[in-house]
Amino acid sequence: MSDRYNPQEIDGKWQQRWAEDKLYQVSEDDPRPKWYALTMFPYTSGDLHIGHWYAMAPSDVHARFKRMRGYNVLHPMGFDAFGLPAENAAIKRGIHPFTWTMKNIENMRCQLKSIGAIYDWSREAVTCLPEYYQWTQWFFLKLYHAGLAYRAKAPVNWCPHCQTVLANEQVVGSGVCERCGTAVTRRDLEQWFFRITRYADELMEHRSIDWPERIKTMQRNWIGRSTGTELSFALDHPGVEEKEIRVFTTRPDTAFGVTFMVLAPEHPLVTRLVSPDRRAAVEEYVARSRQQNDIERLSTERERDGVFTGAYAINRLNGERVSIWIADYVLMGYGTGAVMAVPAHDTRDFDFASKYNLPIKVVIAPAGWQGEELEEAYTEPGIMVNSAQFTGLPSQQGMDAISDFLEEKGWGKRTITYRLRDWLISRQRYWGAPIPIIYCDSCGIVPVTEKDLPVLLPEDAEFKPTGESPLKYNRQFVNTTCPQCSAPARRETDTMDTFMCSSWYFLRYASPGCHSAPFDRRLKYWLPVDLYTGGAEHAVMHLLYARFFIKAIRDMGLVDFDEPFTRLFNQGTIIAQKHKMSKSRGNVVTPDGYVSELGADTVRVYLMFIGPWEQGGEWNDSGISGISRWLNRVCGLVVEEYQMKPEAVTGDNKVRGDLQRATHQTIRKVTEDMERLRFNTMVAALMEFTNHLAKVKESGGLAASAWKEAIDALLLLLAPSVPHLAEELWMRTGHEYSIHNQRWPEWDETLAEDEEITLVIQVNGKLRDRIAVPASITEVEARQLAAESTRVKPYLQGKEALKTIYVPGRLVNIVVK
RNA sequence: GCCGGGAUGGCGGAACUGGCAGACGCAGCGGACUUAAAAUCCGCCGGAGCAAUCCUUGUGGGUUCGAGUCCCACUCCCGGCACCA
Structure with missing residues (x-):
């Protein structure tokens, strides 16, 4: 070999x-x-x-x-x-x-x-x-029996390309499918959901886990917990059963500033509230917003628009009558699907009011406000005005005061709302785990019994995407009997989200x-x-x-x-x-x-060496030859016979001490970097150690036993990174198989300690000299050496020394004027 | 717009807790070996300057004896979220 x-x-x-x-x-x-x-x-x-x-x-x-x-x-x-x-x-x-x-x-x-x-x-x-x-499937049943899986009709995300529905989390960017990038549309479908929202509060909490801040923030933003108050506006419409519209707000302190209301186009009350003369306009708007995909609808570039329903509601706090509008910037899926609009203190409402000439009523005074009209919405806290008995309160206190008042009157209630929606898990596709549910005409939704699992995915399904589950057309799969009443029944034909x-x-x-x-x-x-x-x-x-x-x-x-x-x-x-x-x-x-040509070990090391692991980067193989060269040098270093030069016998001590120090320093550095997943600097430390060993070998100034000790340490430190080469060299150096069952080397802090340090001498913070001194140098000695340095003296000439800073083991800084 | 992360030689990157900026490697240059090339080995390698020395960590300010590191403002790049009431 x-x-x-x-x-x-x-x-x-x-x-x-x-x-x-x-x-x-x-x-x-x-x-x-x-x-x-x-x-x-x-x-x-x-x-x-x-x-x-x-x-x-x-x-x-x-x-x-x-x-x-x-x-x-x-x-x-x-x-x-x-x-x-x-x-x-x-x-x-x-x-x-x-x-x-x-x-x-x-x-x-x-x-x-x-x-x-x-x-x-x-x-x-x-x-x-x-x-x-x-x-x-078994877990699905568990979730079902625990009330965490349910079937519901809802407006869901539909990917026209993948021909299936998607969970909210799988719609990314400005409303495109996470897998294929196609713009997602809305459909009303009966689907299976997992009640992830029940755990929203606990999912907000990351205290017991050590996760990157970034991910925790993303999860918290996604869950989007916001605290506020739900309050109702009175309705009095002939022929409309409901006597109120409920809204959610995080700013109850602005409730006296409501000048209109906005409902989501999908809001169930819309069709009943609309006045005959507004019906055509409203229906057209509703139809249009239903057609739009999320990209169009959620684009913030677009100007907000809406239409008046012709209906009014009463703000119970002040008895004012406010017009009810619909606009697609209000989302049915969040809060109650209806908002109270306070144009003076909300930028969206302000834009909307300006566009349709709706009144703007200031109820939170900006500093120095003299009653003039606002140029833009004032969204900061301030002193409440035009708010009946609450006038004069700081708005932060007003939030509580008005919430208390609403709760007392039974007009409202403090609530927490989440952006997070339940997890939609149905997929109208073949290649997934069938949802273990059976529909029976007399028993309704019946879960498959555990002992009947798995519900096998039939092999012979027609798996072309039709927009409906391919399993629907597989009669052998669909037709079954009800586990409860044994009557003929149908299987659920959707499969589960792979997540x-x-x-x-x-x-x-x-x-x-x-x-x-x-x-x-x-x-x-x-x-x-x-x-x-x-x-x-x-x-x-x-x-x-x-x-x-x-x-x-x-x-x-x-x-x-x-x-x-x-x-x-x-x-x-x-x-x-x-x-x-x-x-x-x-x-x-x-x-x-790369693997077949340069070896798995080379690729492993190169991937670690290109930079911090969390950073990633552009793939570029120009540096990989450096790793090959290094592993080659390691090989030569270990395999080729080491020989001590005869004349070096007496000089052994210094070389030996230096090598021992380098060894222990490397063990320390590699261990610490491994723990912190800092692989790039870990590899660099091993390279430095190799360079040191090469110099020692060249000098031949060391006893063979000491050399062997250092090589053993090197191989052990290399083992996780280059498992194949380390194993090979471990064997070649006469050790027992396997290096991967060996203990990681320990370092000795005293042996790792530097004997000699470089003392940096600065004048007014500028580097003027560096001198090699024993690590044990005292402050007095250091200051004296600094003052005596010939390279430093010219800078002190004719100047007044103000003070001298001494940093042990590092530097002396002489401050002059 | 909001929330993260980042900007250091020709390139990837290093720098403890504020203390020698550029570790380690790539590329480049010079040399040795060789008939020659490859491979290997040795040396040089941020910029300006003959040199002493000066300048240099995205930009501008600040704190400090001392700032890549801390503070303020800004520019650009990457990632995420984006009418959430």
């Missing part, structure tokens, strides 16, 4: 050996503390690109590090296998989605194996297999092979996940759903923890040609060529 780094020879060899020895198979029966390191599983789109490797290689390095630090590490892998892209790809190619997906999995599994990770493949989870989705599958996959890894339940008591050992790594794009989708899911099953007594992922870390995105890699964009860079 050559002395050079030869990845083609060693990568496969060790991967095979590790697999044969089941080196990375983990068990719960282990005295070490557990560590559950999870990387978001990939979608089965075909093959893995560099972006996937960027997610997986560094997390594997960290998991290996934890393993060497004495943890029993679970680092599993699986496949997110249901969903639209597979179905679309299958349609395009005329292959069955199952065939397509399984072929992709095989390929991806192969790629994943080539990176040399410690995945325990015996725990693999594949969401599209009946043995998995049976439990997805349902990914809301619990991390539980399955903890209980592979469990056939009687989704998981068994082994779950208690592993969960929650200690470190979850993946992309930030899942902030308000997967990460929110999974939290909801765990809280829901916790309340059923199925698990005993509150949060699935104790610590979350988002690696950055690898981009190519300014864009995130994606098949549709055609800018995908495959790792395979």
